Amino acid sequence: MTVSSTPADGSVSNDSCSTMLPAAEPAELSLSPAARKRQFEYYRDLIWTLLLKEFKARYKSTVLGYAWSVLHPLLFTLVYLFLFKVVLKVQVENYTLFLMAGVFPWQAFQNSVSSGSLVFIANSSLIKRVRFPRELMVLAGVLNDLSHFVLSLPIIGAMMIWYGILPQWDCLWAFLVMLVAQLLFTFGLTLVTATCNLFLRDLERLIGIIVMLWFYLTPVLFKEDWVPERLQWTSYANPMAAIVITWRHIFMGTPVGLDHLVAGCGWAV
Numbered sequence: 001m002t003v004s005s006t007p008a009d010g011s012v013s014n015d016s017c018s019t020m021l022p023a024a025e026p027a028e029l030s031l032s033p034a035a036r037k038r039q040f041e042y043y044r045d046l047i048w049t050l051l052l053k054e055f056k057a058r059y060k061s062t063v064l065g066y067a068w069s070v071l072h073p074l075l076f077t078l079v080y081l082f083l084f085k086v087v088l089k090v091q092v093e094n095y096t097l098f099l100m101a102g103v104f105p106w107q108a109f110q111n112s113v114s115s116g117s118l119v120f121i122a123n124s125s126l127i128k129r130v131r132f133p134r135e136l137m138v139l140a141g142v143l144n145d146l147s148h149f150v151l152s153l154p155i156i157g158a159m160m161i162w163y164g165i166l167p168q169w170d171c172l173w174a175f176l177v178m179l180v181a182q183l184l185f186t187f188g189l190t191l192v193t194a195t196c197n198l199f200l201r202d203l204e205r206l207i208g209i210i211v212m213l214w215f216y217l218t219p220v221l222f223k224e225d226w227v228p229e230r231l232q233w234t235s236y237a238n239p240m241a242a243i244v245i246t247w248r249h250i251f252m253g254t255p256v257g258l259d260h261l262v263a264g265c266g267w268a269v
Helices: 014-020 033-059 067-087 095-116 124-129 135-151 153-162 169-196 203-217 239-252 258-268
Strands: none
Touching: 033 135, 067 095, 067 135, 095 135, 095 153, 095 169, 095 203, 095 239, 135 153, 135 169, 169 203, 169 239, 169 258, 239 258
């Protein structure tokens, strides 16, 4: 998430963002319910302000606007579909939906980790001038990317209908659980990388390589049962594997495995 650039290029400057932040953080001298309520309202308003400014900055001065949040993962899906379905002749039922069910949530995760690792450096002047919990900047960025994933769900829903797969109401709880699980895991990882990047600037380059390798080691483009039996444990050791597999079961209309659901939640906490 970046809020430190000039308004002329469509981004939000530190000066404009600082004026839009809630007036002041409530003093933590009282533990009374009223004080806690005021503090909660302050943090809520702060997250909303950062989230809204980031959302506007991302699409200001663009022609397609919000459509980019759908086009980005959709274009990647089409490329992978051509490569694996047309060129390599991969035989997977409903492979377009299969890919979308993995690529869309992965894209949200990748965007958060890649951009979030720079959030403290990019907004250093704002951090020095305004007193607020720094981790909320990371949280706002993760929420922003996750909201784009949620906004792209109608595309996945349309593809489900195209293949005759109706949303299962009993998967609604799994959907909500995985949404929170991905939020918590992504937030925790991004907070760590953003903090470490303050002391090790080479980490910025390293993160891009790690995320790329992580993508190919995660069953986004392939089925988890294609992995040799002796390596099946990797789907539990890999946090995003458990999360992606669960998302795929939800969108493909197949029973959600409790093992991967628990593994995904376990990594989130």
